[in-house]
Amino acid sequence: MTVNSNSQKAADFSAALKNRRSIYAISKDVALSEERIEQIVEEAVLHTPSAFNSQSARVVVLFGAQHDKLWDITKETLRKIVPAENFASTDEKLNGFKNGFGTVLFFEDQQVIEGLQQQFALYKDNFPVWSGHSSGMLQFVVWTALSAEGLGGSLQHYNPLIDEEVKATWSLPGSWKLIAQLPFGQPTAAPGEKAFQPLEGRLKVFK
Structure with a gap:
């Protein structure tokens, strides 16, 4: 392996890190196949590290009607606890996912x-x-890998409100604790500018 090829891989990795953003405007008009998306998630689950090699991560990928069902469950769960006069913005956000x-x-x-x-x-x-x-590492790996393939997404955390119904709907083990949800699709709008705090207060180097 040449130095140039190593440098190119490092540049590609850096570009993937920079390009991964929270993208909320997404659509179902995706060119990437479900099989390729499954492969990306499989590789992430296999190769993301875990303490003591515990491999405690469990992942579910929902497509099509199953994906729609998740956000219907979330909407109806929140409808019970969000005041009706305030629900319009919640409804719009969930419809976006x-x-x-x-x-x-x-x-x-x-x-x-x-x-x-x-x-x-x-x-x-x-x-x-x-x-x-x-x-957290697994979420980042999946999110970044999907972004590198041209998809957009954002991490959501409607747990624990939806946990029990999610496990019941898809017959998942009771020991599985829901941590996060990543809706993804074809980006239909670019993310806004991202502000960065000065590195001087966030990074220290000693030589």
């Missing part, structure tokens, strides 16, 4: 985490924290 092509649901298997807590009692309090770290 439903307009997408699919949704990735991220879970962490609490049975795996509890097993590690029993096996390694010294680190008992750390395993839920490390589980969150692993899930």
Whole structure:
């Protein structure tokens, strides 16, 4: 492998990081196949690191009517708790997610985490924290990989409000804890400008 090829890979990776943004205006008009999207998620699940190699991540990908159903569930759940006079903006936001092509649901298997807590009692309090770290990395990997293929999406967190109905609807194990939802689709509008805080207060280097 040449230095130039390494540099190109580093540049490609850097570009993928910079291009990943929260994109809320999405549509179902996606050229990428469902099979390719499944492959992207599979590779992310396999290769994203986890503490003690616990592999506690669990992922569900919803397409088509199943994707639509998730956002109908979310809408009806929120309709029960959001005052009617304030629901229009919520309805519009959820319809925007439903307009997408699919949704990735991220879970962490609490049975795996509890097993590690029993096996390694010294680190008992750390395993839920490390589980969150692993899930965050997986979310970022999937999100960035989809972005690199031209798709747009945003991370949502309607858990725990929808957790039980989601598990019941798709017959998921009770030990799966819902962490985040990533609706994705074809971007129909560019994201706005992103403001950055000065690095001087965020990064320190000692030599």
